[in-house]
Amino acid sequence: MTKLSxxxxxxxxGLAAVATGSHIDAIPYSGKYDGVVGVLGGIEAINVLKRSGFKPKRSLEVILFTSEEPTRFGISCLGSRLLAGSEALAKALKTMVDGQNVSFFDAARSAGYAKDQDDLSIAFLKKETYTAFVELHIEQGPILEEEGISIGIVTAIAAPASIKVEFEGNGGHAGAVLMPNRNDAGLAAAELALAVERHVLESRSVDSVGTVGILELHPGAINSIPSKSHLQIGANLAFYSCRISPMGMIFIPCYKGYSHKPEEFSSIDDISNGVKVLALTLAKFSLE
Incomplete structure (x- = not known):
């Protein structure tokens, strides 16, 4: 994470500042608007205020995060969690390695970060650093576009939760072991994935969602019964920023609600509308 110029x-x-910003990282095979709109939009909103001659009472700052999405280390919202003072995360990162046994700090150094691996607490912010954090973001859903609404004001956020589950079976030859004799770890994982969907639908909560985003089978051969399976179940950045200060989000429409896929898109007009609302919001908060 970094503050921009x-x-x-x-x-x-000397007063607590007002902040905006978002993240610039993305998951594999995703689009180019998620997060980036909030960063570039935040820069432009403050530049517009500068050009207009606006004089804020409180300072305005743009914060850029580079690890909002789940990283190769399986951690999401890394920067905002550290800013929020997560001592448990700071401690865990010191010994964390990825699937290739590369440590977090080696990876961070190769990317030009992690100058001092012994004290990540230097990233912790005091609670009085910011009085508000406002993030501009694409909706990542279809409602604004379908309803013809240009701006959405977020009133609640879906609190993230994740579970890692592993099953162990017996494995064996796919053509020789008969069905009654099998202990298929892949089918166990599939049943759990379907149970997640069923449970969420039966809750009848319009905002509840559940996703099995990772499903791995071992040994992963077409003629071999899975002996092991691994899946991760997920039930967002500003979520952790609210631990630093009150926060809000401004949504703009995105094409068909597409996000986390290459077709992700928001029009210039929608982005411009979002930047205008963000600039006015920052100006208002900066005078309080």
């Missing part, structure tokens, strides 16, 4: 200093810089 497009900040606008207030005439009372």
């Amino acid at each position: 497009s900040n606008l200093e207030g005439h009372e810089p």
